[in-house]
Amino acid sequence: MIAQVLRCLLSGAFICPIAYQTEYNLLLLPENRDLVAETMKTLGYRLARTNPDDGAYYMAPLDLTDLPITRVKEELSRFRDVFGPAVLLLDMIRQTNSVEIGLSPGDVIRLASLEEVIIESASLESQLRDLAPVIRNFNPRASIRDNLRRVLEQLRAAGYVALVNSQAEIYQVTGKIEYLYSVVEYIAEHEVIMVERVDDQVHDEQQVLDGIGDA
Incomplete structure (x- = not known):
């Protein structure tokens, strides 16, 4: 075991x-x-x-220092740009107070309930469409329900939610969601530093390449 x-x-x-x-x-x-x-x-x-x-x-x-800083930044950006917006949409739905939805480990998410809230809100529908560039197989011409399903399925594939009832399309938030929150928070606090470190590393690598070319 x-x-x-x-x-x-x-x-x-x-x-x-x-x-x-x-x-x-x-x-x-x-x-x-x-x-x-x-x-x-x-x-x-x-x-x-x-x-x-x-x-x-x-x-x-x-030892995190063994990882190239450019790779670390790419990973952090993926969390921020791909998964962050999807969870933000769910959080905005939660804040409408018109549907019971939680975003902590163990909380239940019902696809049908999400669909009802977005249908009644042009603002939320617009935010759903804004996810098109980062959600796999997202289709602006598809129904709200189909695209919401794609959002949840992408979160499921990444391990942030689990499908606990396929017939009723009910998901449950996993413990990994806490990791996403901590990463997004870290990015917000350290993004400027990360960018500067990446720029410095790229500059150093270019100097090495220039030195090899001059040899």
Whole structure:
């Protein structure tokens, strides 16, 4: 069973009670958690958690400084530009107070309820259309329900929600959502620094290339 936990983590999965209940329960036992952590350490990773009390478990590098800063910025931008807007739309629907929707781990999202709210709001419908560049197979000519389904399915494929009732199209928010919130918050606080570091690295790399060309 420990091997199954390791496979999940090494695949990039976030282990929480919603997405991987069996594996999550295994990691709650200190002896299993220690064994998994030691094994990951030998591979250059550590066992991390979205929050210390009941957060999702995931794999993280032992040393972030080993990662190229340009790669880090690309990853952060993907969170901000692709998943951030989709969750923002769901949050705006939540703030209408006309439908019960939560965006914390374990909260339930009903596709039909989302559709009803957007149909009644030209502003929300416009925001849904604005997601076209970042949502896979989004079709501006398709129905609101079809495009909402594409939004939720993209979030599901990325591990932020799980489909718990396919017939009624009911989703449940997973523990990975906390990771998205922390990344978006980090970007908001450090984006200027990140851009400057990327510019410096590109400049340094160009100087190396120029030196090779002059040799």
